[in-house]
Amino acid sequence: MESIYRCENENAVEQSTGYEMVIGVEVHVQLATESKAFSPSRCCYGEEPNSATDPVVMGLPGALPVINYGAIRQTARAGLMLHCKIAKACSWDRKNYFYPDSPKNYQITQQEQPLCVGGYVEIELPGPSRNIMGIHRNVKLNRIHLEEDVGKLTHYSNYSLIDFNRAGTPLMEIVSEPDLYSADEVAAFLNAIRMSMESAGISHCNMEKGEMRCDVNVSIRPSGSKKLGMRAELKNLNSISGIQEAIKYEVSRQVQILQSGGTLYQETRRWNAQLSISESMRRKENAQDYCYFPEPDLMPVYLSKDIVDQWEKELPERTYDCQRRFMKQYGLPYTITSVLCFHLPLAIFFEKAVQFCGNARAIANLIVNDLLREISQIGRSTSDFPVSAESLAHLVRLVDDGAISKQASQDVLAEICKNGGDVTEVIKRLGHGQNQNSDALESICRQAIGTSEKAVAEFLSGKENAINAIKGKVMKISQGKADPKRIDCMLRSLLQQS
Numbered sequence: 179m180e181s182i183y184r185c186e187n188e189n190a191v192e193q194s195t196g197y198e199m200v201i202g203v204e205v206h207v208q209l210a211t212e213s214k215a216f217s218p219s220r221c222c223y224g225e226e227p228n229s230a231t232d233p234v235v236m237g238l239p240g241a242l243p244v245i246n247y248g249a250i251r252q253t254a255r256a257g258l259m260l261h262c263k264i265a266k267a268c269s270w271d272r273k274n275y276f277y278p279d280s281p282k283n284y285q286i287t288q289q290e291q292p293l294c295v296g297g298y299v300e301i302e303l304p305g306p307s308r309n310i311m312g313i314h315r316n317v318k319l320n321r322i323h324l325e326e327d328v329g330k331l332t333h334y335s336n337y338s339l340i341d342f343n344r345a346g347t348p349l350m351e352i353v354s355e356p357d358l359y360s361a362d363e364v365a366a367f368l369n370a371i372r373m374s375m376e377s378a379g380i381s382h383c384n385m386e387k388g389e390m391r392c393d394v395n396v397s398i399r400p401s402g403s404k405k406l407g408m409r410a411e412l413k414n415l416n417s418i419s420g421i422q423e424a425i426k427y428e429v430s431r432q433v434q435i436l437q438s439g440g441t442l443y444q445e446t447r448r449w450n451a452q453l454s455i456s457e458s459m460r461r462k463e464n465a466q467d468y469c470y471f472p473e474p475d476l477m478p479v480y481l482s483k484d485i486v487d488q489w490e491k492e493l494p495e496r497t498y499d500c501q502r503r504f505m506k507q508y509g510l511p512y513t514i515t516s517v518l519c520f521h522l523p524l525a526i527f528f529e530k531a532v533q534f535c536g537n538a539r540a541i542a543n544l545i546v547n548d549l550l551r552e553i554s555q556i557g558r559s560t561s562d563f564p565v566s567a568e569s570l571a572h573l574v575r576l577v578d579d580g581a582i583s584k585q586a587s588q589d590v591l592a593e594i595c596k597n598g599g600d601v602t603e604v605i606k607r608l609g610h611g612q613n614q615n616s617d618a619l620e621s622i623c624r625q626a627i628g629t630s631e632k633a634v635a636e637f638l639s640g641k642e643n644a645i646n647a648i649k650g651k652v653m654k655i656s657q658g659k660a661d662p663k664r665i666d667c668m669l670r671s672l673l674q675q676s
């Protein structure tokens with residue numbers, strides 16, 4: 179479990195330079211709450227600028243913040259999903275700075291007593307083959323705290339616009355220990371967090387919408403050393419591939435400096451995605467002093483053990499736990515579970531269908547190979563199923579009973595997704611039901627035998643494979659609707675009679 183995977187070229191960097199990278203990430207995640215962290219205006223995205231504000235958000239004199247219980251609950255649930263200890267008491271601090279994105283001139287955060295402490299994120303790195311489970315490892319977390327987001331500035335040539343709709347949106351900060359050792363590990367870490375938050379309904383973590391944003395701290399040290407090197411903090415990263423690119427660039431920049439006898443300084447750097455380089459913003463000695471002090475307008479929050487236990491009980495199963503269970507309990511292959519379990523609504527839908535029909539493998543295949551394609555074709559989301567779990571199970575049962583062919587079940591599923599209807603009625607509508615009528619199948623088989631003189635003679639003289647040519651004809655005449663198992667049976671019995 180503890181082995182560390184590094185992608186090939188990063189291994190090469192390490193071997194050729196004698197340095198290894200160490201990374202710690204601060205992940206900001208917006209909570210999907212209805213209203214803001216400390217005031218009643220609604221959380222929204224892409225709406226008329228400055229339409230979702232209130233006196234607290236705008237920092238008007240005399241306005242007082244009130245804690246959003248939902249934001250506390252969601253942050254604690256995030257902590258529980260990621261194995262953190264939930265603090266019995268957490269408190270609030272003011273982080274003071276002057277910048278136009280914050281009209282109060284401070285941000286309410288949790289510097290001294292965060293809500294969630296410690297914890298870890300289970301990550302998966304690709305193993306030797308795509309078809310088998312990769313290498314799993316737990317990345318240590320330092321803490322998760324709750325704070326408020328700031329407004330959004332848009333800069334133009336000689337002026338800037340401010341939108342305060344985002345200001346006050348509850349924002350969690352998930353802080354890792356310096357416990358990541360490659361760009362691929364960071365990508366796996368962010369993906370694992372996104373899956374956890376999404377499955378528990380805490381956040382959608384859509385990076386394009388800024389619902390998940392990261393500061394990535396990168397340092398290098400001689401391979402095998404235990405001491406941490408001097409870190410650079412990369413800000414302004416808004417895509418996983420951008421983060422991977424930025425880490426690789428930053429590591430090679432630091433290696434070059436040390437190899438040429440230079441010195442690294444603790445600094446904050448900005449990733450310039452256009453030029454694919456990192457640029458210095460400020461050095462540690464010029465770092466801002468935020469003059470943190472306890473927020474006088476908010477009381478600490480105390481959570482009883484009962485309520486935390488209750489929240490823990492209501493959590494969904496964690497992604498990789500679900501995947502291990504599905505592989506063991508249903509004998510499903512890794513690749514199928516990687517689709518089913520990485521999106522909780524699919525896993526729930528699958529298990530519901532299995533309750534109606536025990537053929538888990540066939541149900542999983544129909545969902546992963548057919549249902550998902552139909553859903554994407556009709557442009558629905560994968561949590562809004564155009565067919566019920568019961569109907570899907572019904573289709574699988576009909577195939578198992580030999581009443582319809584597998585191909586027919588796929589056609590019927592596609593038709594239900596596109597135009598609705600129930601299984602029995604759609605089978606009739608598409609004419610697949612005729613195969614249930616043995617007379618119809620018998621007459622098609624007779625027709626095929628009658629026009630396959632050579633194959634019939636060969637089969638009767640002991641050439642087993644010759645039957646395939648006749649089956650092919652039956653398929654052609656029935657336009658692919660006949661069930662191969664039943665054709666085989668019917669042909670053999672007719673040929674024996676002849």
Ligand code: ADP
Pocket residue numbers: 200201202203204353354355356357395396397406407408409411
């Ligand atoms: P700050 O608030 O100044 O950014 P923190 O101590 O809270 O400082 O650390 C922030 C992040 O930096 C954490 O995710 C931590 O793991 C990471 N970090 C600290 N030291 C190093 C280092 N030497 N190399 C890589 N990451 C580091």
Ligand code: MG
Pocket residue numbers: 204393411
């Ligand atoms: Mg930081």
